Amino acid sequence: MGSALLSQWISGNESITVVDPMASDLPGGVTLVSDRSQVLDQRFDCIVAAVKPQMIDDIMPDYAANLAPGGYVLSIAAGYSATRLSKLMGGAPVVRTMPNLPAAIGRGVSGICPGPHATSNHMTHAEGFMRRAGSTITVDSEEKLDRVTAVAGSGPGYVFEIARAYAEAAIAQGFDEEEARDMVLGTIGGAIAMASEPSASNLEELRNSVTSKGGTTAAGLDALNGDDGLSTRLHATLQAAYDRAVELR
Structure with a gap:
């Protein structure tokens, strides 16, 4: 580093x-x-x-x-x-x-x-x-810095893994590896750039803006996190990283 x-x-x-x-x-x-x-x-x-x-x-x-x-x-x-x-x-x-x-x-x-x-x-x-x-x-404390480590320090690893799984799912839809990678990284990059605009809405509103009732995005989101499984897994991910940071310190 x-x-x-x-x-x-x-x-x-x-x-x-x-x-x-x-x-x-x-x-x-x-x-x-x-x-x-x-x-x-x-x-x-x-x-x-x-x-x-x-x-x-x-x-x-x-x-x-x-x-x-x-x-x-x-x-x-x-x-x-x-x-x-x-x-x-x-x-x-x-x-x-x-x-x-x-x-x-x-x-x-x-x-x-x-x-x-x-x-x-x-x-x-x-x-x-x-x-x-x-x-x-x-x-203001190393305890809080350990939490920054869990969210941001280790964060790129989470993003890369999510992108890898996303691309793998795209390949299963019939696309080759290059096509899947380009679509996934382009989609993630574009969405992040849009969310980072100074005038952007909050993340929930942005999600809702592309989610029509009964549409394809709604169906996909229901499969992704309809049971809060993704949210639960991410909470566990950050907690595990934080706990390990404390152990190392």
Whole structure:
């Protein structure tokens, strides 16, 4: 996720340094070093913790010395609390964010939460930074951020699975794979674009606007969610994702 976000972050005026022994193909204007020893004397206003959670304990403590006075740590590490990270880095201010996959193309949704010692200036910077990759929602606790994770962080996976099942059903209606994919993605994309218009009605009204009594859409919707089966399944989906996020933290 760090590499995906980097492609959006470079649109600003900041000087960005990446420490990664494995990276090679980074956007222009980014300084790449392979080891922290190459930045020992440098101080940074924002240090992004973009490593796997199981590696944080071994990697991040040393970087406390690289944090400039007044700076903060922006964590995109899933399953690692801001409180734990702040303590690990000697009480450093931490802001935690949870982006989702479409951030890679500037269409993501990122939850942002202040951690220990984070100031309003830190939050303002973090929000602006993450908005380069899409929209943001700021919450006041990591518990709420776990709920953002369940809805938005994991959300693309749900959408892809729904689209896959939708396309599979279209194939069963006699269309080939390419035709089914084009129709399904075009329909979903068009409907989402319409619902996202500033003047759009609420989602229930939009659904009703294409549902004539006794018509084909009404018949399909009755099969889809007439018994509230879809609604029940989605409630269970979000709850399961939230419960797992809490376990990981």
